[in-house]
Every structure is written in C-alpha cells, then in structure tokens.
Amino acid sequence: MWRTRLACTGFSVQQRQSQLRHASRVPHNSIPESPRMFADRQPRSFLDTGALSRLAAVPLNSRRPMLGSVSGRHTSPHRGASVEFAEYRKYVPGDDLRRLDWRAYGRSDRFYVKEFEADTNLRLCAVLDTSGSMDFGSTGITKIEYARKLAGSLAYLASQQGDAVGLSCVANTIVRNIPPKRGPAHLMNVFDILEQAQPSGETQLIGVLHELAETIRQRALIVILSDFFVEPDLLRGCLQHLRFRKHDVSMFQLLDPLEINFNFRRPMRFIDMEGGPSIFAEPNEIADRYQKALQKYADELLAVVLESAVDFHPVTLDENFEQVLMRFLVGRTRTKGVR
C-alpha cells in the first residue's frame, strides 16, 4: 500500500535510477569538498559529502510560486524582468514607457506592454519533530538522526541554490525556531540547531503546525520531518491551514521497520518514550490487532494527504536517505512552473 502512495507521486524506480546516474556525472568541482563549510567548524555528522554532491545535480523546486526577496530560480506569482516572455498587457497610464512593445504598436496601432516572468528565491522551512518518539531506532539509527540527515541535506541544497533556509524544532511546543534567511552563516546556525536538537517530551504536532501556519508570513516550502503519531483527522486541519496560507507542504514520515513489522518473540513491556503509561503485551497475541491499527492509521493518513495535496513521503529507517531525497527532488522537477 505504501508502494501505491509512491506511485501517486508519478515517479518510477527507473526515473530515480536515471536521475542518480545523471547526478553521478556532475563534476566534483561544482560542490564543496567538505560538508564542514568553514575550516574552523566541526564536521557535521548528519551531512554526507558524496550524497550531497550527487543530490546537487537535481535542483530543489517549488511546486507553487514563491514570493522571494531576491531573484532566484523559482517562479513568482508576479511579473518580473526575466528573459522568459509571459504575456502582453494593455498599456495603462503610469506604466513604464520603456516596456512598451513598439512592434506591436506598429502592427495593431494599440499600446501593449510586454511582460516577462519573475524569478525569485524560495523560503525553505524545515519543521523537525523532536518529541520523545523520534528517539526510537532499531536499525542503528534513530528517527531524529535520520531526520537530521534529511533536513541538513535539504538545507544545504537550498542554500547552495540561493534559497533562504529556516528551521523549527517542535515537540509539545516550538522548541527552537529560526526564520528563513539566506547566507552561509545562517546555514551554520541551522546546522548547529539541528545538531543540538534532542528528542524529548510528548508530541503536540497539531498545535505547533497551526502556530507555524500563522507565524510563517510569506509563501514557503514547509518540509515536516516527523513520525506523525497523531490522529490523521486532526492533521487534516493543520495541512489545510498551511495550504490556505499558500505554503508548499511536504511531509516525511519516518518509521522504524520494527514499528511496522512488530516482530517480537517474547512478552514485552513497552515503555512510552513520551512519558505515557507502559503496556505489557504478548506480541503473538497483540500483533494482529497492532497491524490492524497501523493499517487503519495508514489508510486514514493517506486519505488526509491526498485530500490536502501534500507531498507525502513515507520513509523507513532502513532506506538510504540519499534515495529518499533524490525521490523527493526528482518528483519536484515535474511540477516546476506551476503558478
């Protein structure tokens, strides 16, 4: 079923492999040699230079027009001064006479103003769930570590193409918040916060997302990295709120294989990582019902993301994060230009 969702993004395995091959042909001199960015900085454990060099071949596009502060590679809802013709518009007094198309005047004896597309930059807001459940991992990597890799890599890729990058660490409230900004120094701040983010407390993702929808003023690409252990019905409101504010929303749901398969043998005592009550269970007895509950949740979540037109990416921790990001980036190239 999860594979079905993948197919909904319109990106096949062959396309991903082709993109990866293309990425591998990108010359090394076009990317930094090290993820450390500055010589005096510590190397970032969540950044992989090889993966970043390959991912840099694929641009990070927005699925929606963005309202940036500077010129960039993303479409804008406004007309601008790019070389790409947009449309003719009747001259109205006050228009810049330099933009009149005299050739059109010669042909039609009417004044037309020639307009061009505007290119602007993108505001990437990464929302990192730092609740207690993100500390779980059975494959040698926890969800928070995996989320750091995804968020750090995306931040780096966005920064490299001149986009503004921001970060919000959320748990039961907004723990840390850096508004999107451009520049390497700001990126270092983002990396620092990513590195310092520690999972704890319970999830209040719903309230936090509503709050972010209100506080992020301009259109942005909002990438939410979480396990989304919340009620899908409640999540629907958040996503619609974000969409209403014309944000481009992407969701990375991080799940551990053990959480999916639930293949325990012995009786287990499950201690809630978010401070809830612990449960003693016989896995053989409860596995069926657990799978049913998980299936029901997955179905409901899929319905929510389809309704909300959210770019949804379910991820298991045993997947290569590079492939996950490549899938994400390539999927966005097909929707470039939508205004």
Added chain:
Amino acid sequence: MSFLQPLLLAGLPLISLPILIHLINQRRFQTIRWGAMMFLLAANRMSRGYAKLRQWLILVFRTLAIAGLIFGVARPLASGWLGLTAGGRPDTTIILLDRSPSMRQQGEGQVGTKLDTGRYQLARSLGLLGSAKWVLIESTTNTPREIESPEVLLNLPATEPSSASADLPVMLQAAHDYVKANKSGRTEIWICSDIRANDWNSESGRWATLRDAFLELTQGVRFHLLAYAQSATGNVSLRVTNVRRQQSSDGAELLVSLKLSREGVADDAEKVSVPVSFEIEGARSEATFEISGSTFEMKDHRIPIERSKDRGWGKVSIPADANSADNDFYFVFDRPAVRQTIIVADDANAARPLQLSAGISPDPAMKLAAEVLTVDQLPTVEWDQVSLVLWQAALPDGPTADAIQMLVDRGGQVIFFPTQGVTSTSFAGMSWQSWNESPDGIAIETWRVDQDLLANTQSGAALPVGQLQVRKHCGLSGEHTPLATLKGGAPLLARVTTNRGGVYFCATTPAAADSSLAENGVVLYVLVQRALGLGAAVLGNTRQLVAGDVSGEQPTAWQQLAGPPDALSTEFAFHGGVYSGGERLLALNRASAEDQAAVLADGRIAELFQGLDFARVDDKAGNLAALIQEIWRLFLVAMIIALIVEAALCLPKKVTQVVSA
C-alpha cells in the same frame, strides 16, 4: 474407565505444564522504549474476542495433548466394568467359576452358553490385565487350583459344565482360605455366575462371616462379578418325581411321574406340546404332553417293561431348548426294599401310634415293617436293614449309641422322643431337660414349611401342624436347628446337624396324655413316613442322587452307563447320568433347586458385598464382543490431533506488510 498402568496416571498433573511454561515465559519479558504507543493502545482497545479464544484454545489443546499422552501410556481399557484398578497388576487373581446346570443356558439366538461365554470373556479379559498368579476355584470341588494362564479356562475339563449346583459362599470361603494361607499380595477375585438364588444362598449366615473375614484381610481384595442374569423365557425343564415298578396283567410296567416346568411363563399362557422321550436301557418310547401353564405334572405314566426286568435304569428327555442341562433326567428302578423301622419305647401308649405310623404303607407296592423292641433286644437287630429308629426311652449310651451313630452315618434316620425319667445321658450333643406340663395344651407357633420333615406337601399344602396341642413337653439342651416351636419359644421338633442321616428330637410323645400327635395322626404319620423314606433311600441296590452330593458312595469306582460321554471318570459325581458301582445302580441328576429360575436382585448382590471393593458387569450369553479393549491408540490419535490443531492455531497469521519503502 480402567487402566492397565494406573500408576502412570500420577503424571496427570503434568497437564499443567503448558500453564507453567506460559507463566514462566510471562516472567521472562523484555523491556523496550517504544514510540508507536498509539497503535498498541488502539490494539488494546480492540475486541480481543477471537485472540483470547485462540489463546485459550491453544492452551486447551496443549493440555489435551499431554493428557492424551499420559492416558495413552496408562493403557486405558474401553470398559467401565473393571473399575479403576489401583496399583496395576495384581499379585493373585482367583477365578470363581459357576459350573451349575443353569450356566448351560444359551442366549437368545446365540449358540454359546453362559458358561462358554463367561470362560471366553474371562480368558480374554484377564489375559489382557495380567497377574502374577492365577487360581481357579470351580463350583464342583470348591478347591483352589493354580493355572498357568486364563487361556487355560477354554480347554480345562474342570471348567466344563456340570450337573452339580454351585455354592458361592463355600467358593468364597475357599478363596479366602487360599488368600490367607498363601499370604497373597493384592488379590482380585473374579466371579463368573448367573447369580441364581439357589447357587448363592444369599440368606445364609455365612455371607456376613465371609464379609467380615475378607474385610480383615490387609492385602486388599477386589471382587469382580461377571453376571449372566438373563432368563430364558419359555425354557422347559424336566424332572422325574417318582419311578415305581409294578406288576401288571401283561407283565411288568414302570410308573413314571414327571414334572415339566416352563420358565418365565404365566399360568394362563397358551398351550404348547412337548414331546417327551422315554428310554429304558435303550428301548425308546415317546409321548407328547400339552403344557397349558407354567408347570405340568404327569403322574404314573405307564411304560411296559419285561416281566423279568426287576432292576434297571432309564432316561427321560425333551427336545433341545434354551438350556440343555434340564432336558434330560436319569432314573433307576428296582424292586422296593422293605422299609424297616425299629421302635424302642418305654411307654406302650407312645409306642403304639409310632408303630402304626411306621407300619402302614402309603403305597401297596411298598413293604413296611415296624418292630417294637426293648433296649435289651437291640443287639440282635441287623442294623444294615434298618431305615428308621424311633426312640422313646432314655438316650442311648455305650454300644447302643455306637450302633445308632453308625446307622446315622450310613444315612439312616433317628427320632428321639422323651421318656418320663430324665437322665443326664446325651446323644449327638443333645440331652433332655425337665418336663413342662400345660394341661390346657400349648399350640405350635412356628414350623418350617420349606424343608425337612414338616415341609409343605408337593401340592403346596401345609401340614396341620398348627392344630396340634402339646400338653407335656420336655426341655432340650444342646446345639440344634428347631423345625417346630411351641408358643413361648420352646422347641417341639429339632434337628441336629450331622454329616449324613438325620437325628431329630421331638419334645413330646404321641401318648394321648402328652400331645395330640396320635389324635391328629396326619402330622405324625407324614413325619414318620418322610423320615422312613429318607432312611430307606440309602438302602437297596438303586439310588437316586443329586449331582455333587454323593456322600457315602465311591465315585472313583463307578462305571458310566448313561450320561455325557466326555465326562471324566474323576468327575462322574458331578455329571448327570447313570452309573454302576458294584451291584448298585446310581442315577445322578441336578438338584431340584436348579429348576427354579430365581435370580438374585441387584440390590441384594450389592448388599452381599457391602463394604467390600466390588464391581459388577452384566454380560449376555453368546456375546463375543470383548468386555474390555485397549484403546491407547485412540488417545494417541487424540493427542496427535490436539498437537496438529495446536500447531495450526499457533501458526502466525499472514501479516500484510503495511508499511514498506
């Protein structure tokens, strides 16, 4: 349910092993910090109906599998008749086999008799159960004999049917004596019988003694009764009640009186014709009689014989029916011997009635002789010719007492009457006490009507004993069995227990001053004639005997003239037939009680074994289905099925991979 290895059932608590393992497993839990608690909580909230049921089913089937294994190795038997034998294989198994004629009854539509079926079932069942030692006590000899295995029962001559009645108390006594003498360990006693009332003597006081004796045994004795109680409705039994030879105008003839009885038939049942075959030393004749009720009696059926034939034997037969043991009856005949009575009386008034009672023959063909003698004349008496002694004098002593004792030992009868002078002399442990007078007369309160001298007549009518009046009676001391008792409890007529013959004491005399015995002569006459008949039965060259009761004879010297050809010479005394012993002709037949089909009630059987470890099963003649059968295979199959079901229930459900990258 019974088990051949019941000790293994001690392992039954092992069925709790799955529960223990489950509990131990529960204690070996692991702890994990878990993020996706919302699904666990949702799973806990879901209905656990099937999952819970599945867990319980798994537990049940695991338990059943262990129970099946334990029951299987305990070797269960498919019958409840053995009860739960504790301790496994017994040390000694004693088989009490009822070989009485009634055990030859066949089942309805079956070929096998009760005895054959019982032997077959015992051989199969006991062979399966096993025992360290096997002992057989059959109903003719009542002697324990060790046998190699129960299978021997099928071929042993001592287990073949006989004409002798069984005496279960005696057989049980023999079993008890064997157990006690051999100090057997745990003992099983198996009784194979048709529980006929005459064989079991349930009213005998010996049962209480036996019960106590078995209860005293410390090694533990368990009783099993294999009962064949079903009756054979319509079975006809034949009995010759009297045979007399008499001269006729053509020569000589036999007057044969016989009785035909139909078992389980009402008196108003429809008539049936029964052809009766008479065989007089090879010469056959046949007559057909119609039986309208349950019994039919034929008096003096005439069968012509040669004039010169004074002595001989015969056989009366009816066609085969449900019980072949009661279809033949043997008899012998001879010129009747003179029945001689010796009367010794001090009182002439008493002697005269006695002489008349003993001297008047009820049958013209029967010659009687009654002689009144004094004590001094007794040495001249030829005691071998005497059937009855009527003694109304001081009790004999010395040589006279010895002579009378010899007469009793030979089978003769003696009736003592009191004399006026009370002496301290005793005979057979009895002595007279003082006289008691009652001028108004004392009536007889009770008397035995079922047997002995005062029994009812053949037609069932009671003797007029109650009409007698006793004006003087003498007290009795010594161990005796009262046959008639005066009002107040004093004995009027008593019998002393002897090996053979009869010793009676009458507490009054026939003198008119003492009682109305002479006045109301019927009782005195019948009493004297019956005693005379008993005494005369042992005289002469022919004798009618009851199989199994041949005291005074020497069966080892007998030659069989008629009877079952396969009977062993050592067992002639227990098989009906005609035998010759020297110059004597002897006819052996089943006891008359064998013709009565009364069966002990279930409750009565339970009472007899009350307090003892007793189990009973009812079988039918001709039943070839095994009474017990090992069914461990069923339990092992059940165990395998339980394991398969348990494995199927434990199979993990095909899990749908909900989330995959």
